[in-house]
Every structure is written in structure tokens, then in C-alpha cells.
Amino acid sequence: MTTGNTSYNNLVKTVGGWPFYSYGRKVWSGGDTPAGSRPKEKVVKVYKFVRYVKNAAGVKIPTVFEATRTRLKPGRLRNPAPNEYTVNGLDFEQDDFIVGVPGGISYSGGLINELPFETFWDSSDDVAIVSKLRNEIAGSDFNAAVTSAEMHKTMAMLADNAKRMYKFYTNFRSGNIPRAVDELFGGRKLRRPSKRASQNWLELQYGWMPLIKDVHSGAEFAAHTLNSPRVFRVSVTRGALGSSSLVRDIPYWNLGSYGDVYVNMRHQESKKLIAFLTEVDVPQLAGLQDPLSLAWERLPLSYLADWFVPVGSWLSARSLAQSVTGTYVLCYRKRTRYNYCYLRLTSDAPSGMVFLKRPSSANFVQYSFTRRIFTQLPVPIRPQAKPLAKIPSFAKAITSLALFAGIRR
DSSP: OEEEEEEEEEEEEEETTEEEEEEEEEEEEEOOOOOOOOOEEEEEEEEEEEEEEEOTTSOEEEEEEEEEEEEEEEOOOOOOOOOOEEEEEEEEEOEEEEEEOTTSOEEEEEEOSOOOOOOOOOHHHHHHHHHHHHHHHHSSOOOHHHHHHTHHHHHHHHHHHHHHHHHHHHHHHTTOHHHHHHHHTTOTTOSOHHHHHHHHHHHIIIIIHHHHHHHHHHHHHHHHHHHSOSSEEEEEEEEGGGOSOEEEEEEEEEOGGGEEEEEEEEEEEEEEEEEEEEEEOHHHHTTTTOHHHHHHHHSTTHHHHHTTSOHHHHHHHHHHHHHEEEEEEEEEEEEEEEEEEEEEEOTTSOTTOEEEEOOTTOEEEEEEEEEEEESSOOOOSSOOOOOGGGSOOHHHHHHHHHHHHHHOO
């Protein structure tokens, strides 16, 4: 077991009676990595080369020589079993600044308070990283339960479109071009073109595109399953809110009615999930033994509910936990650092107000890291609602309008 902590606190300067410090701390704990060695292997290699040597008559004759080289080659680096570990740290250097008008009024302040160290990772991110792991293990996101749940709708769509294409072809052959066009784009004497347009959009989004995707992902699943070893290592990484880093601006120092001094921060937060698999249940992984996902997909407008609460992805993640056996390592990293500060002034601010002195030596970094070991895949107990930043894109907004146009009377 290893534990420890370090800290420092140094006075940097004093400005107008205000002390400015440079301080930090680090606290860690975790299991010990077992000692190991790197044995070296003796490698002997024989090199051959040609030299021209004069004979008794003084003629240069090519002669083959051999040279032996012996060296110690380092053995392969050891690969010890992972252990749990946690570390938290902070490094902060304070600095002062002056805001004002050159030759006029000025305000003094300082970067003296620690910046917020927030958490943006939530339950939906946990579900998303397990879904990403499933795609890596299976080679695709193919799920036979979901595909079979929509099979009757897919077959009906194919039959309807085949009928429409046949009517288009027969009318085109007979020279009835207007009716052929009507059959191709939704039937004759359509009183509400907007409704047919919405139906075409939904058919594309939830008919043709999923069908093509299922065929492609099914082929990838079969190829990956047939060629994967029985024991293997898989790892995936995901950032909070699906982003590798987040940039935030926060008001830091108030200038009264003139505005605020804002601080720009970069926040990095991610998890890495590593799976050392010893067994994979392929039928369960393919969704052939996943009745809950099948039942959810059969519910009306379940895909609409998934926009706000990822129930379908959560059920798939729970099914994955029953499909694989192994050891799982979950690494959680979080880091916030100071970038720069700037002024956000109001209309009452005097003209020409700027930084007369910037906090150029200011620095702030706060970080944490946690590594945990699991014998069961870490899946959230229940799905939670997504934050606003993750809910519908423009394409989903169009789909929502199409749904509304299709169901209104």
C-alpha cells in the first residue's frame, strides 16, 4: 500500500499590503506495484563483409571475412496486474492586475481565489462509454433484438416501396407520365403534400438508413466475431459530454457598474475503460437473449424517449455485462487549468478602459485521477435524463416536426 501527501506555500510578493502566494498540494493512495526485473538476453550475431587482399603476386583478390558481435538485449517489459490508485493535486500561483483608463481611473485586483473544480460527467456518459466498449468487442453496434423488433415494419416498407416502383414503371411504360410521377412521390391527388413529405423523411430516417446500417453492422459483427481471439484486451475512452475538453468563462472580479473581469478556463474530464476479457457469450452479445431490449423497441415512440433518457442504450449496456467475463479497469481523469482573463464591460464603463497590468505570472491547475478495478462491468443502476447539451440536434428537430405533421389531424 502506498500513501502520501506533499504541499508547499511560498510568499511571492506583496502589493499594497496584499500578500500573493504560490502554493500547492498533492495527496495520493493506492496499491503497490510488485517489484520486477528486466532480464537481459545475450545475442550473438555474425556479420560477413568483403575486403580486397593482395596475394603474393600483388593482385587484389576479394576475400570474405566474418565478424562476431555480442550484446545484451533487454527482455520484454513486464506487464504487472493493475492496482487501484487515487491522486488529487493543486498548483496555484497568485498574481495581481490593474484595470483602468490610461492616465485616468484605475482599479486593483488579484487572481487570489481558487477556480471552480466542477464535474460534468454523468450517468448518460457512463452508459455511452459501456456502449462504446460493446462496439469494440462486437466490432459494430449490431443488435439482433433491435433488428428483429423492427423487422415487420421493415418488410412492410419494402413491400410498399416495391408496389410504388411497380406502379411507376407500368405507368411510365404506358406513357402516363403525370400518374407515374404521382405514384413515385406519394400517390395521386395528394391533398396534404406536407404530410407525405414528413412520411418520406421518417421513412428515410427510421426505415432505409437503419436497414442499410443493420446490414453493414451485421456483416462487421460476423467478421469480427469469427476472427477475434478468445482472450483479448479492449479499451475505450470518452470525454465528459462527449467532448475531449470544455472551455468555460466565469465572472471572477466585479468592477461595479462597469462590468466584470472574466476568467477563461479549460476543463478536461474523461474516463478510460479497459476490459481484460476471458470469455464472450456471442449469442448474448448479439442480442439473441435480450428480451428487455426487444420489449423496449416494440413500445410506441420508444426512440423518441431515448432522446431524453437513454433507456435503450442502458438496456444494451446491461446485456453486455451478462455477455462477457473478465476484469475491468476504470480510469477517471479530471483537470482544470487557467487560460487567461479578459474584460467584459457594460455601456457605463468609461471609454478606453483596459488592463493596465495583466496577471501574466498567474497559474492555476487542479487535477484528480482515480483507477478502480472491477470484476463486473460497471454499469449505472438506472438510466438518468440527459442534460440539455445532449438533447436533440437539428436533424432530430426536423424529425420531431415530421412526427407532428404525421400524427396531427
